[in-house]
Amino acid sequence: xxxxxxxxxxxxxxxxxxxxxxxxxxxxxxxxxxxxxxxxxxxxxxxxxxxxxxxxxxxxxxxxxxxxxxxxxxxxxxxxxxxxxxxxxxxxxxxxxxxxxxxxxxxxxxxxxxxxxxxxxxxxxxxxxxxxxxxxxxxxxxxxxxxxxxxxxxxxxxxxxxxxxxxxxxxxxxxxxxxxxxxxxxxxxxxxxxxxxxxxxxxxxxxxxxxxxxxxxxxxxxxxxxxxxxxxxxxxxxxxxxxxxxxxxxxxxxxxxxxxxxxxxxxxxxxxxxxxxxxxxxxxxxxxxxxxxxxxxxxxxxxxxxxxxxxxxxxxxxxxxxxxxxxxxxxxxxxxxxxxxxxxxxxxxxxxxxxxxxxxxxxxxxxxxxxxxxxxxxxxxxxxxxxxxxxxxxxxxxxxxxxxxxxxxxxxxxxxxxxxxxxxxxxxxxxxxxxxxxxxxxxxxxxxxxxxxxxxxxxxxxxxxxxxxxxxxxxxxxxxxxxxxxxxxxxxxxxxxxxxxxxxxxxxxxxxxxxxxxxxxxxxxxxxxxxxxxxxxxxxxxxxxxxxxxxxxxxxxxxxxxxxxxxxxxxxxxxxxxxxxxxxxxxxxxxxxxxxxxxxxxxxxxxxxxxxxxxxxxxxxxxxxxxxxxxxxxxxxxxxxxxxxxxxxxxxxxxxxxxxxxxxxxxxxxxxxxxxxxxxxxxxxxxxxxxxxxxxxxxxxxxxxx
Ligand SMILES: Cc1cc2nc3c(=O)[nH]c(=O)nc-3n(C[C@H](O)[C@H](O)[C@H](O)COP(=O)(O)OP(=O)(O)OC[C@H]3O[C@@H](n4cnc5c(N)ncnc54)[C@H](O)[C@@H]3O)c2cc1C
Numbered sequence: 001x002x003x004x005x006x007x008x009x010x011x012x013x014x015x016x017x018x019x020x021x022x023x024x025x026x027x028x029x030x031x032x033x034x035x036x037x038x039x040x041x042x043x044x045x046x047x048x049x050x051x052x053x054x055x056x057x058x059x060x061x062x063x064x065x066x067x068x069x070x071x072x073x074x075x076x077x078x079x080x081x082x083x084x085x086x087x088x089x090x091x092x093x094x095x096x097x098x099x100x101x102x103x104x105x106x107x108x109x110x111x112x113x114x115x116x117x118x119x120x121x122x123x124x125x126x127x128x129x130x131x132x133x134x135x136x137x138x139x140x141x142x143x144x145x146x147x148x149x150x151x152x153x154x155x156x157x158x159x160x161x162x163x164x165x166x167x168x169x170x171x172x173x174x175x176x177x178x179x180x181x182x183x184x185x186x187x188x189x190x191x192x193x194x195x196x197x198x199x200x201x202x203x204x205x206x207x208x209x210x211x212x213x214x215x216x217x218x219x220x221x222x223x224x225x226x227x228x229x230x231x232x233x234x235x236x237x238x239x240x241x242x243x244x245x246x247x248x249x250x251x252x253x254x255x256x257x258x259x260x261x262x263x264x265x266x267x268x269x270x271x272x273x274x275x276x277x278x279x280x281x282x283x284x285x286x287x288x289x290x291x292x293x294x295x296x297x298x299x300x301x302x303x304x305x306x307x308x309x310x311x312x313x314x315x316x317x318x319x320x321x322x323x324x325x326x327x328x329x330x331x332x333x334x335x336x337x338x339x340x341x342x343x344x345x346x347x348x349x350x351x352x353x354x355x356x357x358x359x360x361x362x363x364x365x366x367x368x369x370x371x372x373x374x375x376x377x378x379x380x381x382x383x384x385x386x387x388x389x390x391x392x393x394x395x396x397x398x399x400x401x402x403x404x405x406x407x408x409x410x411x412x413x414x415x416x417x418x419x420x421x422x423x424x425x426x427x428x429x430x431x432x433x434x435x436x437x438x439x440x441x442x443x444x445x446x447x448x449x450x451x452x453x454x455x456x457x458x459x460x461x462x463x464x465x466x467x468x469x470x471x472x473x474x475x476x477x478x479x480x481x482x483x484x485x486x487x488x489x490x491x492x493x494x495x496x497x498x499x500x501x502x503x504x505x506x507x508x509x510x511x512x513x514x515x516x517x518x519x520x521x522x523x524x525x526x527x528x529x530x531x532x533x534x535x536x537x538x539x540x541x542x543x544x545x546x547x548x549x550x551x552x553x554x555x556x557x558x559x560x561x562x563x564x565x566x567x568x569x570x571x572x573x574x575x576x577x578x579x580x581x582x583x584x585x586x587x588x589x590x591x592x593x594x595x596x597x598x599x600x601x602x603x604x605x606x607x608x609x610x611x612x613x614x615x616x617x618x619x620x621x622x623x624x625x626x627x628x629x630x631x632x633x634x635x636x637x638x639x640x641x642x643x644x645x646x647x648x649x650x651x652x653x654x655x656x657x658x659x660x661x662x663x664x665x666x667x668x669x670x671x672x673x674x675x676x677x678x679x680x681x682x683x684x685x686x687x688x689x690x691x692x693x694x695x696x697x698x699x700x701x702x703x704x705x706x
Pocket of ligand 1: 676
């Protein structure tokens, strides 16, 4: 029997876990012996969470999964299937671990009334994410724009004036025409877009034209578009100053119209590069070029699009930037292809419901885990003309030794649910007590290591490498490669990251007491420094408070870069800055949307927050010390941006230029080039394909989408 190919997977984030999951499938019959090398004590990377005091869930930041995460849900569902938990277990099935979240809010800044919560209900969609993909599903650019035109019709129809303006005769006249082109010409010739019904017909025809885009002259489509736009302005403009709802509809209509015009002008439906053809533009810039108004570009919807992707260069909220093509691809996938629900929320920490089950299943399959292994350097050899170089060694800091030379057992039991602790299990570590007292940060590259280094050699210890560290860490751990290889050097230079900030509050008050007339809900697009939050009150029962909190809310946002600041002291300063930001935000901003959370002077009512039982009493603002906050500033923890003009520099897991190494991560060229769980999982699956030919590329949903 052939000896297995030894695969060293570096890192244990979504991408690495997906790669390990694919390579350890029973179908491979043990062809790959996979070992995961992970710094610190837990898997998860940017998605890691841990259980703190009273089993509090402490996350890196708010994490929601979206209903279009076909790859991520597919693997997760398989994982739960293989886990075979007792059906009576409270998290036996993936549907126990995730639940649909359809009601969301955007923070709408009304010119008349200031900040408003704008509720957006996404209707449940057929199927579930991860179900087999319907062979008839059309994910082409043209199909998206057909749906955009239809959506615009629906949006316009929803205006109350629709009822008052029925004129079936125009539509009838148009549909009597024989071809779409002559129908369009008819509408234009007779100026029949003057009524809403005719306007809707115009949009129907525009949608039809996208179906056979190459057959239509651009001039005709642009004329139709201009006529539609004029008609929309005429019909709606008068309403928007007095009605917030009409203004929102107008803003969406305005954006959809700009997208349609851009699609025609840039011939996206037939362009060989699809959406990627416009990735050198910033999304707002591209929409503006295609006629979007200032008001629409600053609408809640657009702000939320940037906020949810932390899309601010250097973390500077005055420099919002995201590649237009990827932003459109993401928005279309999110709105038009979600299954079940738009968002899916987790019933415990991401570590508990995602990474712990994967860890257990991978262990069952024979995957090995080496915790407390921090990669220092990838060593290379064989740089000769015409020969692909290879990785010759992997040099690790061994961050901790395990007592008795045993294997580290990373999980703790929280009422029957295996979870990751928020700190290492010091009792398993040699000199663990000292490490605990000194609060060593095992997840930081700057923390010195006190043990001899370990170097793995190709041929002796490993045959193939899956490099799954965050892109922020690549420049350091691959410094030889970055020095010698132009493609890697440019990639590291162009694919940028930003720090993020997050805090979590546990309330002794419910949504009604907070002045919300009901649930707290998820929201994005709000005032900086914390533009996004989510109601996580459902987690109260998963934690072990003597008196459960009535509400739990997670807040998250980008954090401005401070150049030249790193190291342990720098990280501490950034965490202190997050605390100051949070307190300022709570005192100054939150009351504008949560009136019950502010006192008469408009300042946050600190007494509404839970105090940690058994801790020193804390009144007033000091109650914040009993909550949780963090600054994600370590290189690998920084969020990967999709800046305009940079996506083409990403490396593909299928072609790294190295003979025995692939890459996996949300920073690679994987078909969905934006920092999210789905991109990371797609990349991990691609990395597995690079080595084993499996999964087949057509099985990686979205990889071949335009
Ligand atoms: C605050 C925040 C909120 C987010 N919210 C969402 C959300 O709601 N929905 C969503 O889909 N996505 C969200 N994302 C993005 C998502 O978390 C990432 O896209 C995804 O987790 C990236 O996975 P990855 O495997 O590519 O990288 P990572 O998760 O960064 O994994 C890298 C791994 O490498 C390890 N590592 C790094 N350096 C070394 C080293 N030297 N030696 C050994 N190991 C090393 C790390 O510890 C980690 O395990 C969010 C990200 C952040 C930061």
